[in-house]
Amino acid sequence: MKTVISVLIALMLIGFSAQAQQGKCCSPSSTPTNEKTVQLPETSIYQLDHQWENQSGKSIQLADLQGNPVILTMIFTHCEYACPMMVNDLKQIESQFTDKHSKTKFVLISFDHERDTPERLRDYASVQGLGENWLLLHGNAEQIKEISLVLDISYEQLENGAFAHANKKFVLDQNGIILFEQEGLQTKADPVLKALNKLL
Amino acid sequence: MKTKNFLNIIFILLLVSIISCNQKSERTIVDPDEEVKGVVHAELTDAPLVPPRIPNKSNTKVIVNLEIIEKEMRLADGVDYTFWTFGGSVPGKFIRVRQGDLVEFHLHNHPDNLLPHNIDLHAVTGPGGGAEASLIAPGKSAQFSFRALNQGLYVYHCATAPVGMHIANGMYGLILVEPLEGLPPVDHEFYVMQSEFYTSGNYGDRGHQDFDMQKAFDERPDYVVMNGSVGANTGENAMMVQVGETVRLFLGNGGPNLVSSFHAIGEIFDKVYVEGGTLINHDVQTTLIPAGGSAIVEFKCEVPGTLHLVDHSIFRAFNKGAIAQIKVVGDENHQVFTGLEKEEVYLPEGTAIQKISKKTEPSDAVMIELSHEERMEAGEKLYKQNCLACHMDHGKGIPGTFPPLVNSDFLQARADKGIGIVLEGLQGEITVNGEKYNNIMPAVSLSDDQVASILTYIHNNFDNGGGLVKAADVKAWREQK
Amino acid sequence: MQNFKVILLICSLLTGLNLPAQENMKPIPAGSYKPFIKGLTEKVAVEAFLLDTVQVTNQDFLEFVKANEQWSPDKIKALFADSAYLIHWPKNDWQNESKTANQEPVVNVSWFAANAYCKWKNKRLPSLHEWEFAALALPMNSLDSNELTQINHSWYSRKNSTRQPIGSVYENQYGIWDMFGLVWEWVYDFNSVVSSNDSRNKEEIASGFFCGSASLNASDASDYVSFIRYSYRGSLKGNYTTRKLGFRCAKSIEEN
Numbered sequence: 045m046k047t048v049i050s051v052l053i054a055l056m057l058i059g060f061s062a063q064a065q066q067g068k069c070c071s072p073s074s075t076p077t078n079e080k081t082v083q084l085p086e087t088s089i090y091q092l093d094h095q096w097e098n099q100s101g102k103s104i105q106l107a108d109l110q111g112n113p114v115i116l117t118m119i120f121t122h123c124e125y126a127c128p129m130m131v132n133d134l135k136q137i138e139s140q141f142t143d144k145h146s147k148t149k150f151v152l153i154s155f156d157h158e159r160d161t162p163e164r165l166r167d168y169a170s171v172q173g174l175g176e177n178w179l180l181l182h183g184n185a186e187q188i189k190e191i192s193l194v195l196d197i198s199y200e201q202l203e204n205g206a207f208a209h210a211n212k213k214f215v216l217d218q219n220g221i222i223l224f225e226q227e228g229l230q231t232k233a234d235p236v237l238k239a240l241n242k243l244l
Numbered sequence: 245m246k247t248k249n250f251l252n253i254i255f256i257l258l259l260v261s262i263i264s265c266n267q268k269s270e271r272t273i274v275d276p277d278e279e280v281k282g283v284v285h286a287e288l289t290d291a292p293l294v295p296p297r298i299p300n301k302s303n304t305k306v307i308v309n310l311e312i313i314e315k316e317m318r319l320a321d322g323v324d325y326t327f328w329t330f331g332g333s334v335p336g337k338f339i340r341v342r343q344g345d346l347v348e349f350h351l352h353n354h355p356d357n358l359l360p361h362n363i364d365l366h367a368v369t370g371p372g373g374g375a376e377a378s379l380i381a382p383g384k385s386a387q388f389s390f391r392a393l394n395q396g397l398y399v400y401h402c403a404t405a406p407v408g409m410h411i412a413n414g415m416y417g418l419i420l421v422e423p424l425e426g427l428p429p430v431d432h433e434f435y436v437m438q439s440e441f442y443t444s445g446n447y448g449d450r451g452h453q454d455f456d457m458q459k460a461f462d463e464r465p466d467y468v469v470m471n472g473s474v475g476a477n478t479g480e481n482a483m484m485v486q487v488g489e490t491v492r493l494f495l496g497n498g499g500p501n502l503v504s505s506f507h508a509i510g511e512i513f514d515k516v517y518v519e520g521g522t523l524i525n526h527d528v529q530t531t532l533i534p535a536g537g538s539a540i541v542e543f544k545c546e547v548p549g550t551l552h553l554v555d556h557s558i559f560r561a562f563n564k565g566a567i568a569q570i571k572v573v574g575d576e577n578h579q580v581f582t583g584l585e586k587e588e589v590y591l592p593e594g595t596a597i598q599k600i601s602k603k604t605e606p607s608d609a610v611m612i613e614l615s616h617e618e619r620m621e622a623g624e625k626l627y628k629q630n631c632l633a634c635h636m637d638h639g640k641g642i643p644g645t646f647p648p649l650v651n652s653d654f655l656q657a658r659a660d661k662g663i664g665i666v667l668e669g670l671q672g673e674i675t676v677n678g679e680k681y682n683n684i685m686p687a688v689s690l691s692d693d694q695v696a697s698i699l700t701y702i703h704n705n706f707d708n709g710g711g712l713v714k715a716a717d718v719k720a721w722r723e724q725k
Numbered sequence: 726m727q728n729f730k731v732i733l734l735i736c737s738l739l740t741g742l743n744l745p746a747q748e749n750m751k752p753i754p755a756g757s758y759k760p761f762i763k764g765l766t767e768k769v770a771v772e773a774f775l776l777d778t779v780q781v782t783n784q785d786f787l788e789f790v791k792a793n794e795q796w797s798p799d800k801i802k803a804l805f806a807d808s809a810y811l812i813h814w815p816k817n818d819w820q821n822e823s824k825t826a827n828q829e830p831v832v833n834v835s836w837f838a839a840n841a842y843c844k845w846k847n848k849r850l851p852s853l854h855e856w857e858f859a860a861l862a863l864p865m866n867s868l869d870s871n872e873l874t875q876i877n878h879s880w881y882s883r884k885n886s887t888r889q890p891i892g893s894v895y896e897n898q899y900g901i902w903d904m905f906g907l908v909w910e911w912v913y914d915f916n917s918v919v920s921s922n923d924s925r926n927k928e929e930i931a932s933g934f935f936c937g938s939a940s941l942n943a944s945d946a947s948d949y950v951s952f953i954r955y956s957y958r959g960s961l962k963g964n965y966t967t968r969k970l971g972f973r974c975a976k977s978i979e980e981n
Contacts, residue, residue, distance in 0.1 A: 086803040193963030200917040326882035360960030381960040382967045406952035
């Protein structure tokens with residue numbers, strides 16, 4: 045009987061302390077205390093300090109991209125129409141790169157956290173012929189939502205697993221601030237290059 | 245022979261010049277690549293005023309700042325409505341630019357507003373007329389620029405879903421793109437925009453009214469008004485002009501549903517820019533303003549008097565508020581209009597006399613008894629709407645034609661306080677204050693409450709012994725018939 | 726018999742442990758509904774979930790901000806909320822409960838702030854479908870499907886300055902207060918509506934929006950109230966704050 049009572053008391057104590065537990069949660073995005081992010085300008089999207097995986101399976105944060113300009117967009121690999129066009133638009137931009145663009149990275153963030161695993165992204169990059177300066181990122185649903193909000197890209201998952209989404213590409217400066225935004229597909233490379241060249 | 249050839253040549257030249265003398269004003273095309281020079285801030289005005297003519301230049305950058313405000317204002321006497329406005333009133337601000345100008349548009353959505361808004365300017369060549377670029381949440385602003393390529397008078401309006409409701413709540417105005425050479429000068433320019441309102445109550449129902457979606461779908465407006473409210477530009481607020489002056493009206497129709505048959509009672513339009521474009525028509529009595537469209541009319545005021553601007557779908561003018569006034573002051577001109585020259589008795593063959601039906605309307609189900617003060621206030625308004633036309637606002641009538649109400653022995657002798665006169669009308673010879681009158685007053689179809697108010701006003705305001713006429717008295721009169 | 730009583734006691738204690746997380750929440754039963762924007766399917770299924778009966782108040786939010794400094798009006802970053810964040814709290818004295826903490830719904834908060842608050846409470850923002858489904862319920866004891874339209878229309882035309890506390894407009898048949906008529910509310914995936922800003926392009930698939938997006942037709946073109954609500958969401962971005970936009974939290978039932 046004594047054992048039972050002490051067990052009960054222990055349970056009650058656990059219960060009461062659980063009540064006081066609230067406030068200890070929160071994903072990294074709402075508490076940017078990370079060393080890397082603390083120095084960033086207020087409007088830098090790199091303040092989102094989620095952990096992403098790239099196509100090599102390496103864990104990275106957006107703040108790791110600091111120091112060089114970035115061309116960024118969101119896609120998913122099972123996309124049959126729009127995303128191939130978007131990637132093509134990006135390739136058109138890349139085809140006009142000169143030496144000074146050697147450190148500019150292309151970053152593709154996937155909407156599809158379930159299917160676009162690092163392996164899948166690696167295969168996609170290979171099929172598309174994307175070089176070393178292309179990063180394809182995989183993350184969880186929450187971080188995808190947050191990055192989409194910061195970029196103002198609306199999207200919705202459909203019953204068949206595909207995504208309806210806006211098509212936007214961004215030029216980010218060395219600190220992760222959006223310098224230029226281009227909406228649409230089969231777009232002209234010139235305005236993007238013009239913006240990019242301002243940073244170099 | 246030579247003379248004949250010469251005459252032939254002259255004839256051909258004349259023919260060619262007549263044919264090429266087009267019926268339009270000069271239509272110029274702007275080259276969008278032409279350089280833009282200089283910056284001005286647009287002066288915006290509220291109806292019926294129009295910003296001044298732009299000095300002789302084009303291809304200027306014009307900065308327009310327009311603020312969207314949702315606010316409650318008067319729709320008619322005793323009737324309030326929450327309007328959604330461009331610039332604080334309905335219709336929205338008038339914007340005036342020149343063909344070729346680069347317009348830098350700043351649209352602001354006041355933070356106290358509840359809803360997002362945007363703008364579609366029919367003058368814009370671009371996606372959605374600017375609507376795509378400008379959807380803004382309350383507390384935010386948007387900026388976009390466009391080149392005014394085409395001249396003309398254009399409507400602008402909000403295009404946020406549900407578009408019909410945003411327009412129905414007052415979100416429209418006009419933007420004038422003057423031709424490169426500018427419009428010819430006139431003495432006065434005014435801005436008049438017609439539109440409808442769909443309210444949960446009926447026309448005249450007092451208090452705050454909400455938007456009624458079903459009526460809007462059914463295209464059954466309660467109010468059809470000029471410049472955003474009943475009486476916006478009538479009476480004290482009428483537009484003023486001198487005899488001999490030329491007038492140009494920039495007309496718009498915000499809709500959302502109806503087309504306007506615009507007419508000025510007492511004037512003919514010397515010039516009409518059809519649908520606000522470059523096609524000119526002359527000597528027009530009534531011109532159409534499409535919903536979401538415009539027209540420009542010009543005329544010269546030759547005689548003094550009040551011009552009534554109406555939608556000639558006439559019940560809208562007299563029963564829903566589609567009327568505005570231009571008061572022309574100055575000397576009479578009897579060469580143009582003399583007024584009544586002669587009046588005589590006319591005896592047709594035979595003695596057939598028209599009888600007016602004695603049938604009266606059934607009484608109200610619910611009686612409203614107002615106080616003396618309330619009856620006077622309501623009665624004054626009802627008198628203006630129903631009696632003033634004949635008995636005049638001074639109550640003295642027209643000698644020989646319409647009897648006076650001022651200190652009327654005829655009225656004071658009536659046991660029914662005049663109720664029967666209002667409800668049944670009156671005809672045949674009567675003597676009022678020693679003068680004979682023989683005319684026909686039609687029955688006026690009003691509720692017990694309204695009759696009580698009118699008669700209380702007449703008994704008090706026109707020196708007929710005062711007192712209070714009650715709705716119950718009117719009901720009793722109906723019942724004993 | 727002794728053992729049985731002990732087991733019963735333990736079981737009741739265990740269930741009791743879960744009660745605090747459900748304060749002021751009511752269950753919304755599973756169901757399906759026809760969403761306003763027609764998608765590939767006609768009806769959307771919604772799983773049962775818990776929803777806050779009222780919006781988060783200034784008092785609630787003050788507690789959160791005091792415990793999480795980075796969300797205070799002094800420390801907030803522009804990426805997460807615009808310059809009007811909590812502008813209705815006294816600038817230098819917002820910590821003062823007597824001035825700030827009241828029972829009105831907290832407004833002038835961004836999606837990021839609302840999301841962080843809900844997570845702090847071990848909850849989350851409701852999804853768009855969850856919110857829409859719960860909002861369909863009529864006022865308690867009502868059978869008139871027009872009542873919600875009336876509530877909305879009179880809200881649009883009310884004087885702008887009116888401020889009201891939570892639980893003041895109507896309680897619906899799920900026991901949830903004021904889904905309409907008090908403030909607009911954040912939902913987790915408000916940016917899921919793929920549309921152009923010009924609301925008239927409903928028939929076209931605008932070139933920028935594709936990848937499986939069904940052409941955007943409203944399921945009921947006479948449902949003006951929904952048009953207005955969806956346009957409102959369409960005008961928002963994640964860091965926006967407005968004077969009439971608040972939120973409430975939800976929770977999945979399995980998480981217990």
